[in-house]
Amino acid sequence: MSFFKNVFNKKNNKSEQRKLTQVNQLLVGDIIVLTDSFALPEILRGQQLQVTAVNTYEYEQSTQSEWTLQGNNELLLFLSLDIDDTTELKFALKIEPEAVEALFDLDSFSEIFDEPGQAFLDRKTDNNLTMGWSSEQYQQNTFAKVGYFHRKDHRIDNISAYEGKDSGEQFELYALYNEDQSKGIDIEVWQDGDTDVFLTLFRPLTDIVDMYSAS
Numbered sequence: 001m002s003f004f005k006n007v008f009n010k011k012n013n014k015s016e017q018r019k020l021t022q023v024n025q026l027l028v029g030d031i032i033v034l035t036d037s038f039a040l041p042e043i044l045r046g047q048q049l050q051v052t053a054v055n056t057y058e059y060e061q062s063t064q065s066e067w068t069l070q071g072n073n074e075l076l077l078f079l080s081l082d083i084d085d086t087t088e089l090k091f092a093l094k095i096e097p098e099a100v101e102a103l104f105d106l107d108s109f110s111e112i113f114d115e116p117g118q119a120f121l122d123r124k125t126d127n128n129l130t131m132g133w134s135s136e137q138y139q140q141n142t143f144a145k146v147g148y149f150h151r152k153d154h155r156i157d158n159i160s161a162y163e164g165k166d167s168g169e170q171f172e173l174y175a176l177y178n179e180d181q182s183k184g185i186d187i188e189v190w191q192d193g194d195t196d197v198f199l200t201l202f203r204p205l206t207d208i209v210d211m212y213s214a215s
Helices: 002-008 097-104 107-111
Strands: 032-033 048-058 063-070 075-085 087-095 121-123 137-152 170-179 183-190 195-204 210-212
Touching: 032 075, 032 097, 048 075, 048 195, 087 097, 097 107
Parallel strands: none
Antiparallel strands: 032 048, 032 210, 048 063, 048 137, 063 075, 075 087, 087 195, 121 137, 137 170, 170 183, 183 195
């Protein structure tokens, strides 16, 4: 429990602690505790993860919060809420180019960026980091969707109108999902040509078994 000590040992502080009842209330410094279910990848199972940043993804018709999470293993993870007919947790793990090359055939991977954006992708092999995150096959769902990334929390700080002044860092999103849409791949291509690849995992809200506020 040493992870909690400095944050929560405030016996002399008489002010009432913030109560967390929903994921979208999380702020920097708050901590989530995940279930130890074997349905989760090992790097998530039973973990205590602290929010280190809250950023915003802005699209033409939606705005989405993203929480950066860090645990005792120093691995950075990202959390957002996927809201459709139901609301799910969306975990994202950024993978390096060598991991992309190990997981997928690069010629097939390059087809993701070809119009009309209907690529199929087969996994070659997993490694210890991606085990439980990747799926055997993916089908493309999103092609070159324009978005803006803001290093601020839109719930607290105003962000500019879509494509307005100070509109954040522009990127194009490419996304693929497996057959039951429980796992996916997000690819963000930035204006300077940098490309970030994330393996994504969709899980029920009940996978968060506890939340602790930092204040």
